[in-house]
Amino acid sequence: MSGEVRGSAANGARAAMIGVCDFDGVLRGKHVMADDVLDGDKLIKFSEAVLAWDCADQVIPATVTQKPTSAFADADLRILSRTGRPVSPDRRQYLYLAEFVGAHESICPRGVLRKVLRRAADHGYGCTAGFEFEFVLFKETAETIDGKPFDQWTPLTHGPFGYSVARAVAHNELFDEIRVLCKNAGIPLSGLHFETGPGVIEAALRHCDALDAADRAVIFKSMIKSWAQTRGLMATFMAKVSENWPGQSGHIHISMSSGGENLFYDRETNRNVSKAMRQFVGGQLKYMKEFCVLAAPNVNSYKRLRPGYWAPTCPSWGLDNRSCAVRVIPGEPAAHRIEYRLSGADVNPYLALSCAIGSGLLGIEEDVGLTAPVAGDASALNCAAAERLPQDLSEATGRFVQSPEAVDLFGGEFVEAFSSSRRWEWEAVQHRVTDFERQRYFEII
Template identity: 70%
Template sequence: MPTEATVAGANAAKAAMFGVSDFDGVLRGKHVLGEDLSNRDRIIKFSEAVLAWDCSDRVIPVSFTQKPLSAFGDADVRILSATGRLVSCVGNQYLYLAEFTGKHENICPRGILRKVLRRAADHGYRCAVGFEFEFMLFKENADTIEDKPFGEWTPLTQGPFGYSIMRSVAQHELFDEILALCEKARIPLSGLHFETGPGVVEASLRHCDALEAADRATMFKSMIKAWAQRRGMMATFMAKVSEDWPGQSGHIHVSMSSDGQNAFYDSNAFGNVSKLMRQFIAGQLNYMNEFCVLAAPNFNSYKRLVPGCWAPISPSWGVDNRSCAVRAIPGEPSVHRLEYRLAGADANPYLALACAIGSGILGVEKGLALSAPIVGDASVEMILPSARLPQSLSEATSWFAQSTAANDVFGERFVEAFSCSRRWEWEAVQHRVTDFERRRYFEII
């Protein structure tokens, strides 16, 4: 006879949700009633419009790069039974991840990452990945942020106090809830602490297989935002919330293994950085400008990539150097890895990881040589304009759209579709007249 818990679990599975990532990394989906999603993958019909919407649900023209233009019908979506997670601290609320298949698989963010990981596997390598996210908590709700100007929003804590034990103890109930939520959702954390900036928290997700890591990261961002709203707060993963505060990063830790051994590790090499790891980092640096828009996908992203904000401003690398875009972290084989520091917290985890690994694999395939590591502050050492990362979403999009390497790694249809979406995002913001401009120019100019 089935137990009460078994019946509850079965009923929950038949009233579960699924979510599929759009270009911005936002999970779009719905409840699926009357079907058990837990026992096998299944393909259902779901609106293809979610791949044509921007973050405000406006249709991006020719976003599918189809001629004639799409009428936005239904597309095939594969619900992934192994990804089901309990996403609520109370009750039985299950969420399953999904991916587009069929004609839209080659522009589906999860599909793009799978394509990159297959390329690594073809060379005999598996990738282990851990994401870190900084996010900011405000004691506001969806109504008050509309009714009040930004200057009146109240962050969870005031002023910077990174790694504060006092604040962690004072806010232990919130931290306990985050830890419990992540534990139930099978998204184990390896760290949780306050970061520099008012109300800024950093969560380190435990490393695992690359695709699973991106799944966890995508779900984590949605869960934290939903949890905060249930708590009467708002959480944001914007790359730069205020010019007065540091930006919010989405650093990605990567290692590669072959035959069960860490292929990045060489005990006889400087910093334990193996020849393969040198080629991998060389690829990341060589293609960083061309692929940058995948890790910095929004107009706001480029306000984080400025000197003095613990974010890279150039394609640079160093050994345990946090001012660089790529940080080699030496250690025993079990922990030896690199940290890809270009990505902001606002990036789509699937695409940011595809950027970090895809560029690295190109370096391995081409046997690229690595420059000397930066010693000291990379924002001071790399000051020539020619050495800088793209300065805007528009510039980064142009790099990506014209990149033969991007077409090779990600596919022409995706490059065209994603470039179209980023041009649209740039145009949606750049023509807006802001309050800052009015205050600066209205009377004097």
């Protein structure tokens, strides 16, 4: 889309944004002159500090650079010229994605996904994916919520009313803006509707090549948050905004191809589930506990993974069963696919997709078997403690850092760097005294 930027420059928009994804899936970037992004995938210098910051811009002490906080140097950043697109309603603000290369490529989230996809390509497999995100809109701004108790925040709509036609019609102007914004940004949607819960909207991004799908997902999250602010709203992709509301998911639809054919489809088998598909799902389930931190990367993530809210509690799979961690969706070859339901809306799309594809790829390589599908409510299963998904971020991080398969698949440097960031995130929350604790203990204890 670099030609569009050249056109915008002629109309007076002489700068464009570049954005690179940090461990938390947040785009960090700056404005550059349009001429700097017109000549292919050029390299620029960019602070390596973004790979050592947490989501509050605090430096994680045990960073991969092992440098004092005042010694962060510049790293090589490659601007991806083909990713340029307008991301503002007036089409004047352009964004280009970038990725760390050289010494920092091994821990760059986009680089990790490329590593997994290269492994798939070595087997002759192509990967297609599409993300679905649930997010909550509040009639608030950063100023209005400052110091205001959460129970006084005003969501866009009140109470649950999933798939509401009435609400969609009432908010048609808002939905139109989202659809046009995504169309202009080259992020076509296959669905947009109200989900159950106050102010919850779900957007299904149309499937495409796996790396492009993750690029689109990263841009979509940032773009929606920015757009909401222009409307006097705030959008959040937290996995669980309130203990009284359903969580926000970030489901991923995945299919694999080989020789131009759907690798998961076999017309001679029951429900057309191929041997490769069974192996792939088997691998996803086998490594779900070890790799869980990539799909549930925050302390808040584990408050979504509870019974009764259509979120998985243990590795499980089913045929068109939305209560399972992995939902096999049978259909014609063009639609026959997997829905990976472990991930929440708070994920880093590059890392969540690396987890979902990488674990499935290991299943094919290891010829992993598959148990019978779950027919009922998977969250109602009486899972043994050893079979449950990690119960918190600390447990998930411990499993990940000790996994030799994680090191083999994602690289030792990334496993250590990302695990350090998650240990830091866990510790950042543990010493906080919450309002709930004060209400519960202050008088009585």
